[in-house]
Amino acid sequence: MNFQENEPLFSSKVFLYLSRILVLFTFSIIFKSFDHTFVNDLRVMDLRGWMFSLFYVAFGLLVWEGAVWLTRMIEARIGGVAASRRLAVLCCVLVLYGIVAAFGFGFLYAVSDIVLFHRYEAWQSFKALSYDLNFGIFMFYLLILTFNGIIYYYSAWKEYQVQAERLMRENIQARYDALRNQIDPHFFFNSLSVLTNLVYKSPDLSADYITQLAKTYRYILDKKFENLVTVQTELDFLESYLFLMHIRHQQSIQFEVEVEEKIRSKGMIPPVSLQLLIENAIKHNRFSANDPLIISVKNEDGCLVVSNPVRRKTGAELSSGIGLENIQKRYALISDRGIEIQQSDEMFIVKIPIITVT
Structure with a gap:
């Protein structure tokens, strides 16, 4: 498949959200392995498992949109700052945002598990900051930070390509105009x-x-x-x-x-x-x-x-x-x-x- 020919498809919002849902659903299955109740009960895809994945995907989409909005806001606020400093600020803000979002998910997951299924294992793990839940939270945080970084740099790369092409055309045009105006008949x-x-x-x-x-x-x-x-x-x-x-x-x-x-x-x-x-x-x-x-x-x-x-x-x-x-x-x-x-x-x-x- 030629990427350039199908770029409108890859750039469409439908493809964007479908790809996000697929990635989040895949990570929800991986994340279940860090909750021993799913593994011990051998019911990764029962009603509780499906509800977990649905909750994971919905929460992930909200957090994802929040990260995109936060990135754009930072870019608008400090757009005139040097690129290295802008990148450092963006990374620090996304790190903090990722930590808050990850622990927010851990808390909501534990509470919903109690309300819907009367299971307290996730809450006990969340209160004790257990290794399993922390590692799962880290995976969620890594997902948000990594994919938003990829999206940000892909957008920046595309913008750079467009800008470079525009400057190249203007350079050629400027040289032509200069030659045309300087050698005046x-x-x-x-x-x-x-x-x-x-x-x-x-x-x-x-x-x-x-x-x-x-x-x-x-x-x-x-x-x-x-x-x-x-x-x-x-x-x-x-x-x-x-x-x-x-x-x-x-x-x-x-x-x-x-x-x-x-x-x-x-x-x-x-x-x-x-x-x-x-x-x-x-x-x-x-x-x-x-x-x-x-x-x-x-x-x-x-x-x-x-x-x-x-x-x-x-x-x-x-x-x-x-x-x-x-x-x-x-x-x-x-x-x-x-x-x-x-x-x-x-x-x-x-x-x-x-x-x-x-």
Whole structure:
């Protein structure tokens, strides 16, 4: 039988409860061997034996549901805690719950045996905490703890599989989006247009322009499958990109960098993150030689802060947010820290975390 093809059957509530009843009934038969009255009378499956199994299964289902509910409640309360600590808390709570449930069963079993069949052996064993009854109680406790642990870890495993598959798809999509947005055909054709004009005006500058353009695209192609690069590597790439922007826009764009040397060499960020932010700033703001757009990059509190004044272009379309979403997705794949966006009528600021790899 193929498990994946029949997974809806195995995941259904009917199958779940039937399997629980079967397991509990099997354990009820085993548990009877610890009550010598069943063995001595050789009546394991008489009316008293059937009533015992029925009581065992009913009580077990209630305790089982209680353990599931308790697990979910703990997960909801401490879901943000580290996995190891969450597991330790869950195990401790289930141990206590299992002990209470086991002794509760021993007490109810003894009382019901007196009321229904006028048998006092179970009560005497329960009061004396005999070895036989304690071992039987331990079996019941082990049943609850083990099976709830299996269910919990199976659910966690399935959730992990789904999450891993989702992240893998998002990783591929993010890389595709990054490549699509970074190698912008309009930017490429504009660069060729600028180069056409430069060829006639300044052959030397044209050669420099071609060199920097080649560096820009070589970086994009070389780093497209890497999750992280050093800040210095990104700034070196940005230098080539800004050279192209300065040739095209002259002194209309000014770029300020204040990043400490230690951050440059040790800090890591996703490749082309800064270029996407600067490209957005150039795309959505007005600038001129008399009123240049000043884009600033500095490090602050473990982040690279990219800021620019807001000068919305008249009649320009609203930003689709693809560039920012792209960066956010890539950070979600490699870190638990996300980017922070601060926007006002005067300034647009994006903070991207600096990742330190030990």
